Amino acid sequence: MILSFDTVTVHLGGRDLVHEVSLTVRRGTLAGILGPNGAGKTTLLRTGYRALRPYRGDVRLDGASVPGARPRALARRLAVVMQERDHALEMTVDDVVALGLTPYKRAFASDTAADRTWIANCLQRVDADHLTGRAFATLSGGERQRVLIARALAQRADLLLLDEPTNHLDVSAQHDVLRLLRGLGLTVLAAVHDLNLALTYCDTVHVLRDGRLVADGPPERVLRPDLIEEIFGVRAATVINPLTGGIQLVYALTGDHDDR
Incomplete structure (x- = not known):
């Protein structure tokens, strides 16, 4: 199952919350939507399961329009895990x-x-x-x-959409949940807050700022220190995690200096 957003714009409250976003989630992969608060992550995700209709553009599931789908038929193809109600x-x-x-x-x-x-x-x-x-x-x-x-x-369903599935979880549970999602063999699109979790578990990431897609691709290629400083306002460096051998990000606030 392939989920695609084709130049999606969401217009609410007199402004564009999402502006001409195009991205594709490949079959069987775990894709993360990243970005600072207010970037449009949840808004874009909501167009993926028809809670919001695009003002312009379309969302497609295996080529068929999501906004035009019947609710019961759509619910048999995709499932949603939003923040707890x-x-x-x-x-x-x-x-x-x-x-x-x-x-x-x-x-x-x-x-x-x-x-x-x-x-x-x-x-x-x-x-x-x-x-x-x-x-x-x-x-x-x-x-x-x-x-x-x-x-x-x-x-x-073969497609799962999740809004910050690790929110409010302790460290162990965060890893457990994302490891579980990655091992299901389904197509998964999740809004992710923690960049290191995205580096560890996502096959691809899609970075939003002010409702626009600014970068996407494999996380180790996208999550560069220069992009992180530009988008998230923190200095970052990549290091090798001595426990896993994988890449990990370390941070300092922009303007902080080592005075030793």
């Missing part, structure tokens, strides 16, 4: 995952034995089967994200 807090883990079956069921239809087997399968796939029956509100942040990803898997 309170409505799930009073539900059990199994009930939350069962919401992913909605595109395949009639209104008010009860879960069948096959449905319950599928729910258990999705929880097992995200290594959260031990959480079955628990109240969603009692889970840690990392556990909640696993359950929400299981809900997305229950939709049988």
